[in-house]
Amino acid sequence: MMFSKACEYGIRAAVYIALQSLEGKRVSVAEIADEIDSPVAFTAKTLQQLTRNNIVKSIKGPSGGFEIEKEDMDSVKLSMIVKAIDGDGIYMGCGLGLKECNANQPCPLHDKFADIRSNLRKMLTNTSLYELATGLEVGLTYLKR
Amino acid sequence: MMFSKACEYGIRAAVYIALQSLEGKRVSVAEIADEIDSPVAFTAKTLQQLTRNNIVKSIKGPSGGFEIEKEDMDSVKLSMIVKAIDGDGIYMGCGLGLKECNANQPCPLHDKFADIRSNLRKMLTNTSLYELATGLEVGLTYLKR
DNA sequence: ACAATAAAAGACAATTTTGTCCTATTTAAT
DNA sequence: ATTAAATAGGACAAAATTGTCTTTTATTGT
Ligand code: FES
Ligand code: FES
Numbered sequence: 001m002m003f004s005k006a007c008e009y010g011i012r013a014a015v016y017i018a019l020q021s022l023e024g025k026r027v028s029v030a031e032i033a034d035e036i037d038s039p040v041a042f043t044a045k046t047l048q049q050l051t052r053n054n055i056v057k058s059i060k061g062p063s064g065g066f067e068i069e070k071e072d073m074d075s076v077k078l079s080m081i082v083k084a085i086d087g088d089g090i091y092m093g094c095g096l097g098l099k100e101c102n103a104n105q106p107c108p109l110h111d112k113f114a115d116i117r118s119n120l121r122k123m124l125t126n127t128s129l130y131e132l133a134t135g136l137e138v139g140l141t142y143l144k145r
Numbered sequence: 146m147m148f149s150k151a152c153e154y155g156i157r158a159a160v161y162i163a164l165q166s167l168e169g170k171r172v173s174v175a176e177i178a179d180e181i182d183s184p185v186a187f188t189a190k191t192l193q194q195l196t197r198n199n200i201v202k203s204i205k206g207p208s209g210g211f212e213i214e215k216e217d218m219d220s221v222k223l224s225m226i227v228k229a230i231d232g233d234g235i236y237m238g239c240g241l242g243l244k245e246c247n248a249n250q251p252c253p254l255h256d257k258f259a260d261i262r263s264n265l266r267k268m269l270t271n272t273s274l275y276e277l278a279t280g281l282e283v284g285l286t287y288l289k290r
Numbered sequence: 291a292c293a294a295t296a297a298a299a300g301a302c303a304a305t306t307t308t309g310t311c312c313t314a315t316t317t318a319a320t
Numbered sequence: 321a322t323t324a325a326a327t328a329g330g331a332c333a334a335a336a337t338t339g340t341c342t343t344t345t346a347t348t349g350t
Binding site for chain 1: 324325326327328329
């Protein structure tokens with residue numbers, strides 16, 4: 001609803017990759033898709049986008065797979081994933097669908113919407129993969145159900 | 146992005162209807178689509194959804210059109226329009242796309258997402274058509290650009 | 291009654307998003 | 321070198337969303 005399916009898969013996949021990378025494990029698309037309960041081939045596509053944007057690292061060949069360097073894990077924010085997959089419509093777009101959001105000629109919802117949108121942006125830019133992965137690690141959160 | 150196109154048109158249309166109803170004027174789909182810059186037939190469809198949900202009133206025949214009773218204008222909230230058109234996914238759905246949002250088995254983003262979502266819900270349930278229409282009335286806001 | 295007006299309804303078309311499948315490329319291990 | 325394992329990439333298919341068009345129904349005014 002808020003994010004596209006591709007973006008939802010992308011976030012879940014990235015969190016799972018981060019989780020495994022914390023333990024030094026590299027993971028395949030097949031494993032990822034299984035663990036986050038998503039369509040394999042489609043997930044592979046969206047992982048390509050993340051790779052191209054240097055959000056995750058992919059290694060081809062036997063014993064290859066996806067990983068995220070431990071150093072990067074904290075600097076990779078959710079906002080980067082969302083932007084890579086869904087673009088910046090969520091951050092910039094007008095809530096009522098006017099061509100662009102423009103405070104000088106605002107739509108009737110502008111003030112209230114801009115406030116929500118700004119909180120969302122802050123939340124996304126402040127939330128790192130590391131943060132999300134650690135909750136998973138101790139079994140408090142879930143990537144499928 | 147946040148709302149579907151149908152929903153964006155629906156909100157803009159409802160605000161315009163409210164605005165005209167304040168002046169005792171009934172408006173046709175053609176006029177609405179023109180004033181909010183939306184595809185006529187498609188807008189007509191989404192207006193049907195609003196009338197079925199008693200959000201706007203439609204009158205057939207010559208001198209017919211759409212209107213909103215002045216008494217209703219304040220009690221019709223944005224949340225009702227969004228729910229009628231996009232359903233309650235925005236209010237209930239999991240941000241990462243798990244089948245349902247469930248605080249007992251939360252996704253890694255649950256806490257932060259639920260907070261944003263709750264603010265959005267509050268904003269939508271507290272914002273009335275009347276409120277949005279009045280800004281328009283005095284020329285401070287725009288429904289097209 | 292009749293003609294004109296406007297929304298309702300339904301069938302269809304175009305586009306976007308989501309999803310699948312097959313081939314190519316890269317790499318590791320033997 | 322050969323084989324096997326893995327991602328990359330492209331063509332295709334299905335489904336959902338967005339959009340159009342035509343016909344039907346209700347209502348008004350003459
Ligand atoms: S103009 Fe609509 S949200 Fe800013
Ligand atoms: S479980 Fe994901 S938002 Fe609540």
